[in-house]
Amino acid sequence: MQQGHPRHKQLRRADHEMYLHNRHKLVGLAAISNLFSSFGESIKTACKKMQKAFGFINE
Template sequence: MQQGHPRHKQLNKARHEMYLHNRHKSLVGVAAISNLFSSLGESIKTAHQKIQKAFGVINEQMSAPKNEPDISPIIYPDVELNITPLVDYDGVAIKRLTTNCF
């Protein structure tokens, strides 16, 4: 029996080697993309930490105790509040708050 033409063996071997080559190249591409995203993730992580640290310093400075006087509302017992309506050009009433101090 005839084993087959030697050219067929050569073509089959070439197809198989091309398959292995393409598979290797695709795995290299996937590894390169994976490395790219992991390095981007690391750089974003370090940038986030530096920003967080900077804002932490700002927050500590802002939250430092300040010596401010206690501001409470001043109540005048002799003040009478009157609400007088005003009318604008369109005839719509506008309310204005006025005070009459004695």
């Protein structure tokens, strides 16, 4: 009696590996996004301090 197509096991393994790859890629993209947002915040803070020092902002 046949147990199923022999390629089924290979396809399931490939699906699982693709799931792991996509999860790993998503974690990397989230880390890059956090890095750029932190750079943006630090640049914004630095610009505000420079504007205050040069008198562009009257607070």
